[in-house]
Amino acid sequence: xxxxxxxxxxxxxxxxxxxxxxxxxxxxxxxxxxxxxxxxxxxxxxxxxxxxxxxxxxxxxxxxxxxxxxxxxxxxxxxxxxxxxxxxxxxxxxxxxxxxxxxxxxxxxxxxxxxxxxxxxxxxxxxxxxxxxxxxxxxxxxxxxxxxxxxxxxxxxxxxxxxxxxxxxxxxxxxxxxxxxxxxxxxxxxxxxxxxxxxxxxxxxxxxxxxxxxxxxxxxxxxxxxxxxxxxxxxxxxxxxxxxxxxxxxxxxxxx
Numbered sequence: 001x002x003x004x005x006x007x008x009x010x011x012x013x014x015x016x017x018x019x020x021x022x023x024x025x026x027x028x029x030x031x032x033x034x035x036x037x038x039x040x041x042x043x044x045x046x047x048x049x050x051x052x053x054x055x056x057x058x059x060x061x062x063x064x065x066x067x068x069x070x071x072x073x074x075x076x077x078x079x080x081x082x083x084x085x086x087x088x089x090x091x092x093x094x095x096x097x098x099x100x101x102x103x104x105x106x107x108x109x110x111x112x113x114x115x116x117x118x119x120x121x122x123x124x125x126x127x128x129x130x131x132x133x134x135x136x137x138x139x140x141x142x143x144x145x146x147x148x149x150x151x152x153x154x155x156x157x158x159x160x161x162x163x164x165x166x167x168x169x170x171x172x173x174x175x176x177x178x179x180x181x182x183x184x185x186x187x188x189x190x191x192x193x194x195x196x197x198x199x200x201x202x203x204x205x206x207x208x209x210x211x212x213x214x215x216x217x218x219x220x221x222x223x224x225x226x227x228x229x230x231x232x233x234x235x236x237x238x239x240x241x242x243x244x245x246x247x248x249x250x251x252x253x254x255x256x
Contacts, residue, residue, distance in 0.1 A: 001230040003028030006076045008068065010059050010121060011086030013040035016140060016188060019218035020083060020225050025052050027226060032072050034059070035086070059086045059117030069124040078132050081229045082125035084118040084139040090154045099153055107154040114158035115165070122169050126178055134177030138228045139166055140221075141182040141240060146248045159184070163240050170238030179237040181228045185221045186244035216245065 007024050011017040012033035024031050025048050034057035035041040045054040055071060057064045072079050090110040097103070118139045129135030144151035145159030162182055170180040224243050227233055242248060 001027040001226060001232065002081070005029045005080040005229070006032075006072065006078055007081035007083065007229065008032045008034055008072055008079060008121075008125065009083045009085055010034040010057065010068075010117070011140075012083075013037040013044060013054075016185070016218045016221045016225075017083075017085045018044060019222035020085065021052065022048065023219070023222045023226050024081075024229070025049060027230075029081070029229075030076060032068070034068050059084070059120060060112040062120050065117075065120040066124050069128055073128050078135075079125055079128045080135055082121055082129075082135070082137045083225055083229070084121035084137070085225075086117055087114045087140060087158075088155075090152055097152070102153060107157075110152075110154035111158050111161070114155070115161045118162050119165060122165070122180065126169070126173055126176075129178050130173075130176045135179075136229050137169070137173075137178065137180045138225055139180075139182040141166070141184040143184050143186050143242065143244050143248050146184050146240070146242060146244075166240065167238050174237055179228075179233070181233070181236060181239045181241065183221060183224045183228070184240050184242045184244065184248075185224075186216050186247050188216050188218050188221055214245075216243070 002024055007029045009017050009021050009031060012021045013035035014037065021031050021033055021044060030051040033041045033045055033052065033054045036056065036058050038056055041054040045052045055068055057068045059065055069079060088110055090106055122137050125137055139162050141162040142159040144156040145163045150156065166180055166182040173180055221243055224241050228236065228241060
């Protein structure tokens with residue numbers, strides 16, 4: 001489904017990113033893993049085929065993101081798919097701080113990674129894509145970007161921003177044949193989110209399930225990313241693909 005395509009996955013060393021790297025590679029893409037988790041990222045690349053490589057990249061640094069895209073183009077000649085997946089929940093997650101106790105520095109840190117990182121990824125990937133006449137950008141948002149009461153204040157604000165940025169960028173970049181979409185998953189049972197859930201007194205990943213039977217896994221979100229990155233979605237742009245088992249339509253807020 002991605003045979004011959006060149007893809008970058010930020011936050012690709014673990015969780016949703018790792019699952020997506022594995023799935024993209026399985027479907028024929030050459031994949032560049034971008035992350036700050038050097039040991040994990042390098043080990044993942046080495047465990048897969050020669051078509052997967054690792055680059056250190058802090059997505060909040062414009063120099064790092066620009067170098068990431070430039071090095072990918074230098075190596076492969078182009079970028080077909082940019083998956084802006086890197087993100088943080090923020091340290092407020094464990095304590096679920098009230099807005100009355102908002103840590104402004106922590107708020108800024110979350111916005112730098114989640115929003116600035118996505119914006120820089122779109123900017124520099126789109127520059128390369130404009131030059132070759134098209135491409136695809138996908139960003140990881142969240143159900144916290146669809147409705148309130150689903151996460152810490154900084155995280156919620158950042159994911160609403162990612163959804164808005166996706167729509168605005170799609171409006172501008174469509175004329176160049178570039179599709180821009182995002183994915184809003186419910187709570188995926190990654191190590192990061194399970195730790196946060198337990199910090200709130202939850203029992204672990206079983207508390208993240210919504211539909212009777214299945215629990216949302218990173219692979220489910222990776223499958224959504226694969227669809228949006230493939231030619232199967234060639235006329236889909238400006239869309240927020242919600243992968244939540246219906247939680248946002250049942251308005252089942254997990255509460256602040």
